[in-house]
Amino acid sequence: MSDLLKSDVDLEAIIAQADEDEITLRPDEPSLPPGEWMRKNLFSTPFNSVLTIVFALGALWAYRAILNFIFSENTQWDAVRVNLRLMFTQAYPDENYTRVWVSLAIVAVLAGLSLGLSKVGRGLSLKKIATWCFGWGGLIVLGVLLREPSVKTDASGESVFADANGVELVRDDLGSLAYANGDPAPSQGLELIRESFGSAMGNRTGWWIIGLLLLAVGAAIWFGLGDFRRRNTFVPAIPFGLAGVGLLVSTTWWYGWGNYTFSEEGFTYEPGELVASSTRNPWTVVFLVLVGAYIVGRAIQRTERAGTVRAITNLSWLLAPFVTFWAVLRGPVLDWGYVASVDIPLYLLFAVGGGLILWMLTNPHIGEAGRIIAVVILAIAAFTWISAFFGWFGMLQKIRLSILFLGLAALLAPNFKGDAKQRMKLIYGWLGFITIFHVMVTLINTPSSIEVPTEDFAGGFMVSIYVSIFTMIFSFPLGVMLALARTSRLPLFRVMSTVYIESFRGVPLITMLFFFTVFVNLFLPEGMELSLFAAVVVAFVLFSAAYLAENVRGGLQAIRRGQYEASDALGLTTVQRTAFIVLPQGLRVSIPPLVGQVIATFKETSLLAIVGVFDFLRMARDVIPAQTEFLGVRKPGLLFICVVYFVGAYAMSKYSQRLEKQLGVGER
Amino acid sequence: MSDTAQQSLVAAASARPPFYRDAVVVKWLAQVVTLLLVLFALFFLASQAGDNLTAKGIKTGYDFLEVDPGINLTGTIDNEPDTGGRALWAGAVNTLRLSIGGIFIATLLGILVGVARLSSNWMVSKIASVFIEYMRNIPLLVHIILFFAILQSLDKFGDTEQVFNDDGSPALDAEGAEVFEAVQGPINGWLHVSNKGVSFPRVFPADGFYQWLVFILIGALIGNFVRKRRQAVQDSTGAETYPNGSMLGVIAVFGVIGWFLHPIFGWVGGIFGAIAELVDAIPPSLVQVVLTVLAVGFAINWIRRFLDSRRTPAGLAKLTDDDWFRMIFAGVGAMIAALFIWVIWPGGSSWLVNSGRDFFEVAADKFGDGRGSWTEDPPIDAMRPDIEQRGRFANPGPAGLNFSTGFAAVFFGIVLYTAAFIAEIVRGGILAVPKGQTEAAQAIGLRRSTMLRRVILPQAFRVSLPPLGNQYLNLTKNTSLAIAVGATDLVQVGQTIFNQSGKSLEVFSIWMLFYLACSLTISVVVNFFNVRLAIVER
Amino acid sequence: MSINDATTAVNAELAGRDDIIVCDGVDKWYGDFQALKGVTATIKEREVVVVLGPSGSGKSTWIRCINRLEQHQGGRIIVDGVELTNDTRNIEKIRSEVGMVFQSFNLFPHLTVIDNITLAPIWVRKRPRGEAEQTARELLERVGIPEQADKFPGQLSGGQQQRVAIARALAMEPRIMLFDEPTSALDPEMIKEVLDVMKELANSGMTMMVVTHEMGFAREVADRIIFMESGEIVEVGTPEHFFTNPTEDRTKLFLSQIL
Numbered sequence A: 001m002s003d004l005l006k007s008d009v010d011l012e013a014i015i016a017q018a019d020e021d022e023i024t025l026r027p028d029e030p031s032l033p034p035g036e037w038m039r040k041n042l043f044s045t046p047f048n049s050v051l052t053i054v055f056a057l058g059a060l061w062a063y064r065a066i067l068n069f070i071f072s073e074n075t076q077w078d079a080v081r082v083n084l085r086l087m088f089t090q091a092y093p094d095e096n097y098t099r100v101w102v103s104l105a106i107v108a109v110l111a112g113l114s115l116g117l118s119k120v121g122r123g124l125s126l127k128k129i130a131t132w133c134f135g136w137g138g139l140i141v142l143g144v145l146l147r148e149p150s151v152k153t154d155a156s157g158e159s160v161f162a163d164a165n166g167v168e169l170v171r172d173d174l175g176s177l178a179y180a181n182g183d184p185a186p187s188q189g190l191e192l193i194r195e196s197f198g199s200a201m202g203n204r205t206g207w208w209i210i211g212l213l214l215l216a217v218g219a220a221i222w223f224g225l226g227d228f229r230r231r232n233t234f235v236p237a238i239p240f241g242l243a244g245v246g247l248l249v250s251t252t253w254w255y256g257w258g259n260y261t262f263s264e265e266g267f268t269y270e271p272g273e274l275v276a277s278s279t280r281n282p283w284t285v286v287f288l289v290l291v292g293a294y295i296v297g298r299a300i301q302r303t304e305r306a307g308t309v310r311a312i313t314n315l316s317w318l319l320a321p322f323v324t325f326w327a328v329l330r331g332p333v334l335d336w337g338y339v340a341s342v343d344i345p346l347y348l349l350f351a352v353g354g355g356l357i358l359w360m361l362t363n364p365h366i367g368e369a370g371r372i373i374a375v376v377i378l379a380i381a382a383f384t385w386i387s388a389f390f391g392w393f394g395m396l397q398k399i400r401l402s403i404l405f406l407g408l409a410a411l412l413a414p415n416f417k418g419d420a421k422q423r424m425k426l427i428y429g430w431l432g433f434i435t436i437f438h439v440m441v442t443l444i445n446t447p448s449s450i451e452v453p454t455e456d457f458a459g460g461f462m463v464s465i466y467v468s469i470f471t472m473i474f475s476f477p478l479g480v481m482l483a484l485a486r487t488s489r490l491p492l493f494r495v496m497s498t499v500y501i502e503s504f505r506g507v508p509l510i511t512m513l514f515f516f517t518v519f520v521n522l523f524l525p526e527g528m529e530l531s532l533f534a535a536v537v538v539a540f541v542l543f544s545a546a547y548l549a550e551n552v553r554g555g556l557q558a559i560r561r562g563q564y565e566a567s568d569a570l571g572l573t574t575v576q577r578t579a580f581i582v583l584p585q586g587l588r589v590s591i592p593p594l595v596g597q598v599i600a601t602f603k604e605t606s607l608l609a610i611v612g613v614f615d616f617l618r619m620a621r622d623v624i625p626a627q628t629e630f631l632g633v634r635k636p637g638l639l640f641i642c643v644v645y646f647v648g649a650y651a652m653s654k655y656s657q658r659l660e661k662q663l664g665v666g667e668r
Numbered sequence B: 001m002s003d004t005a006q007q008s009l010v011a012a013a014s015a016r017p018p019f020y021r022d023a024v025v026v027k028w029l030a031q032v033v034t035l036l037l038v039l040f041a042l043f044f045l046a047s048q049a050g051d052n053l054t055a056k057g058i059k060t061g062y063d064f065l066e067v068d069p070g071i072n073l074t075g076t077i078d079n080e081p082d083t084g085g086r087a088l089w090a091g092a093v094n095t096l097r098l099s100i101g102g103i104f105i106a107t108l109l110g111i112l113v114g115v116a117r118l119s120s121n122w123m124v125s126k127i128a129s130v131f132i133e134y135m136r137n138i139p140l141l142v143h144i145i146l147f148f149a150i151l152q153s154l155d156k157f158g159d160t161e162q163v164f165n166d167d168g169s170p171a172l173d174a175e176g177a178e179v180f181e182a183v184q185g186p187i188n189g190w191l192h193v194s195n196k197g198v199s200f201p202r203v204f205p206a207d208g209f210y211q212w213l214v215f216i217l218i219g220a221l222i223g224n225f226v227r228k229r230r231q232a233v234q235d236s237t238g239a240e241t242y243p244n245g246s247m248l249g250v251i252a253v254f255g256v257i258g259w260f261l262h263p264i265f266g267w268v269g270g271i272f273g274a275i276a277e278l279v280d281a282i283p284p285s286l287v288q289v290v291l292t293v294l295a296v297g298f299a300i301n302w303i304r305r306f307l308d309s310r311r312t313p314a315g316l317a318k319l320t321d322d323d324w325f326r327m328i329f330a331g332v333g334a335m336i337a338a339l340f341i342w343v344i345w346p347g348g349s350s351w352l353v354n355s356g357r358d359f360f361e362v363a364a365d366k367f368g369d370g371r372g373s374w375t376e377d378p379p380i381d382a383m384r385p386d387i388e389q390r391g392r393f394a395n396p397g398p399a400g401l402n403f404s405t406g407f408a409a410v411f412f413g414i415v416l417y418t419a420a421f422i423a424e425i426v427r428g429g430i431l432a433v434p435k436g437q438t439e440a441a442q443a444i445g446l447r448r449s450t451m452l453r454r455v456i457l458p459q460a461f462r463v464s465l466p467p468l469g470n471q472y473l474n475l476t477k478n479t480s481l482a483i484a485v486g487a488t489d490l491v492q493v494g495q496t497i498f499n500q501s502g503k504s505l506e507v508f509s510i511w512m513l514f515y516l517a518c519s520l521t522i523s524v525v526v527n528f529f530n531v532r533l534a535i536v537e538r
Numbered sequence C: 001m002s003i004n005d006a007t008t009a010v011n012a013e014l015a016g017r018d019d020i021i022v023c024d025g026v027d028k029w030y031g032d033f034q035a036l037k038g039v040t041a042t043i044k045e046r047e048v049v050v051v052l053g054p055s056g057s058g059k060s061t062w063i064r065c066i067n068r069l070e071q072h073q074g075g076r077i078i079v080d081g082v083e084l085t086n087d088t089r090n091i092e093k094i095r096s097e098v099g100m101v102f103q104s105f106n107l108f109p110h111l112t113v114i115d116n117i118t119l120a121p122i123w124v125r126k127r128p129r130g131e132a133e134q135t136a137r138e139l140l141e142r143v144g145i146p147e148q149a150d151k152f153p154g155q156l157s158g159g160q161q162q163r164v165a166i167a168r169a170l171a172m173e174p175r176i177m178l179f180d181e182p183t184s185a186l187d188p189e190m191i192k193e194v195l196d197v198m199k200e201l202a203n204s205g206m207t208m209m210v211v212t213h214e215m216g217f218a219r220e221v222a223d224r225i226i227f228m229e230s231g232e233i234v235e236v237g238t239p240e241h242f243f244t245n246p247t248e249d250r251t252k253l254f255l256s257q258i259l
């Protein structure tokens, strides 16, 4: 099927290029005067003028409707404010919350280092900043003017009503509505009274200030732009962005965002107060950690070691999800006796034994014996699995897996024969891998100390993000393997991978999720069960791998035949050819679609809500509307998650476009 | 050959290498062993499933398709299905409705937005881009649930309004009471939007529609003939003869005549009836034999043709291992087909016969005579949404095209979401046409409209078609999200059934088959156009 | 010295050397199209053989069979005493002893020049990286572009790329070098720089098999010329013999067309 629908033209690249052309406000070019710009872009023909007016009116109407909804007193934003923690981490207990902050801090360290180590780009042009200020300032001022006046309130903050004839009512001593002369108010036909336009405008001082300030800054920059030198001025983007975040974080110390919390005792609403210190302090620390890491990164960036540190940081990014999820957030309770008597000896056995075997196999003079040994190990691995089927030898699952990994490593080993230095690299790789594997398995097998009412401690946005990340990490190698098999010259591999890819791409994800959450335990031997979280991750990984494989295949097919021939002519083995020539080239071409796949997965995690996981969407759809205070209140929560998803997906897609540009430069 | 050559040949003469060094052997061994391991793993899982099901006392089998599922559906062709199969079919029809309607509307909307995004008008282009970014960067399911929440929070269905006479006095009913009538906005009688869903005017095939189709078909045949003739004239004389216009004209004439004369084709139904009886008379075993012969014959023919292609003047070329594999694969395929026909699903042939008979019976019924009269019944009818007042409750009446809240949320969700992606594809397609094409078209003095129609759009369409096809596939699969808002579709019905009967694997297999079939159909249809366009272009 | 004398002299000279490539009745089909029809030839150590022939005559196919980029289906090929069969050990051995230079360079675009050259020595020959880089720089010196070591192939001119490709092949210290139209994709002014490198290589005693349309090169450097047409060897001889006094009509026709 995917072969039938294969295009020879890369539309996404074309679109990315067009967007790029549109956005790049060629900073060094002078701009059109506003009148001319409008004539050219809005009123070039009578037809265009009509279109402009019609669309502008429509847009204004929609903007007004949205603002009215957002600022309406009927919209219970409290449902979101109070439940922020719930939405992001669900029932993660307050007393363990430090773990969440530690995880965030780990991410902040890595993010700061990565930002600091990144190559300094050209930054933001003043022209871009000016346009940006104009855009947002204009939108805000327009919004201030457009939004309907809010409901009039009396001295005690209660809404003011009028009867059907428009006569204003007051509240009597008991707080019930009455006419000014004391007559009781009618029971029907009451209407809320809104402020006059003038006082409404007067009440929006804060917004006026922000909007006009932005406009002023924009104008100041803009009118300075006639000067050619200013047009070529750039502001470094990262410090600029960090300063913005810093400003936001600092507001928690002086601006009354309001203190809204939700704990076992119930809800706290303190509008106008400072944010609770349990939120403010950790965020401040996380921000400082971020900035500190950034400064360190910048310092390292100028030294010789930058490359090494960058590699270590990237590796840490890969490990961070596992460490934060299993070691930090999960709070495992290790049984040290068991660890010392079983886990550590097993680990040492595989680390040392495997290392020795690999050392032997990478001996340049080993010849075919190497391959035979590898096959023997693989056969043992296969036998341990088959024996599991017949129930012959009971053994820990991780022994079986370790033998399997060792066999695979042994199969690869002959490709990495060489001098001692070369050989040690493979050994280090093996030691690193087996260490991570054993530590992970040990952690996973220990019970968690986090007590939550749901099956898993991860919920809300946390579960969505972790499912996305684990999916990404695990489906990548699987997808690459499938793509290699699908483009392989070996027909059986091709057929198997095609069958896999097409069956997974042919059915909706939701059916796969049903399969893995409802039926998968039917397929497992007795005593083995997948938790809900594991089941959905497996489903996502298998599903996403099929799509990834197609993206990677596109990249692999772009490699010219000559590259294969040259590597064959040089005597590289198939594995070496794949590792050094094919994958580096193929993956580079497929990076933009791969990021697209990551975005798709991030969005698809919302489907978890359907199969019973308490994910981000489920918080807004089911959990908040079930709270007695917010019975049936859905829209605010849904809009909030819309914003979060939008920011995430949009940022990633912009990043992918930038990446594509950079890669295009690197390719030459 | 020289002596030295002879000597070195002798010197190098080598026996066949041991198997672990033989490239071909190693290659095939690796493949076959992997395949066996995969099959073993699958077999292992399947046997586990079998054991577990037996342990739980659940019997597997597709018998639930034949028995009363005991469930009620809403908003389907059959809300009280009497068999499980019928219930699934009702769900599948809803899936198809969503998909087909969605594909049409999303395409139209997508093209509009895509063109708007490219407009030279800054306002239009910005609004289009805001729409696209908003739709694309938020998960479809969130869109759907938000739409659902919004629809649910709308005013309740049917405001009551007093009815007045033309002179302004209150209208009175037979008993002298004032008359109240339910109304619903935003455009009463045309478009109803409320917490009960959305209702549109409905256009539907009425009695006699199929007979009318016969007219259209004849018109199309004759029209095509006319078009060819006129095209030939135009090609030879150069005079503008409007070949396509003439064809449409002929079809229109036949359409108009058929609008009134359609009952005369009532006898077509009889033919289908006869075919239905004929099909019914076919013994299932004959079908089995024919299918087997077809499968085996196909494989043999394929192998023969393949060998022919490898035959050279110097005899049969040496076959590579790939060649062998292909032939073995063809043979194994035929064997599996035969196995399937005779052993795995022997009932399949009678199922085929029955479905064939049912199909022709339905056709016989639809095309049968006695439907409609010459003058009164147009083959296509339309109705506006109405309101049904039952006691104090107002409900959407049967006249309009009613989308329940959930259905509307899903439908508009997938349509808008897919439209955003289609818009980007359309834009990319137009941008992909090289600038030189526009310049060349202007250079030869084409008018702007001609240039668009003859130069830009055909090329843009060609590159957009494959990704469009992918969007259609996605749309079809995304209809399964209906389950999140309680709208009925195949997945939702399936889930209800396996919750009740425990037939999880069976239901899952039906889902897979259905969606794979849909995917394949869309791929084939889109590819058909793709190939045609590619040829036209050359 | 007459032409025949020259031929005899060359043959006598060659007779003393060992065979390094022996092809005996090599057949190759693409589907039902036979690209090689019983090609039989022997190439001696340190010999430079130029293969000529019209387009589609099977020159590339033959030369690619010799390092098993294509599999021959009939006959035998023996390279340096090792027969090309399905034996993986033999294939590995041959590949590392036979260097090949392609018409379209086929450098690895994602690797720098130095990485292009050191990749195979490190991973196939198992050289330590430092040593491999040392050799690579010497080779770049030899082909005349020592200053380009850290650039990417895309930043080089065609002639420079082809010289890097030659250096890459030489880095494996091959006993035989195969050239498949190494100059056809080059602009005229770059052809000379590549041919100079090849001449230097020939003078240094490398066994070379060259498919080319550069008649000047063939005349000057070749020990023997093999003329192919429709998958068959039509004529073999010294350059003098070939260019001044070809025996076969088809050779004459070919020469009349290109000269």
Ligand SMILES: Nc1ncnc2c1ncn2[C@@H]1O[C@H](COP(=O)(O)OP(=O)(O)OP(=O)(O)O)[C@@H](O)[C@H]1O
Residues within 6 Å of the ligand: C030, C031, C033, C035, C053, C054, C055, C056, C057, C058, C059, C060, C061, C062
């Ligand atoms: N992969 C292939 N599949 C089918 N036919 C092929 C293939 N490769 C080469 N051929 C055919 O084999 C014949 C010999 O090709 P080859 O490339 O060896 O010719 P050549 O002598 O090198 O020609 P040129 O001078 O154009 O490079 C040609 O007719 C060609 O069409």
Ligand SMILES: [Mg+2]
Residues within 6 Å of the ligand: C059, C060, C061, C180, C181
């Ligand atoms: Mg060639």
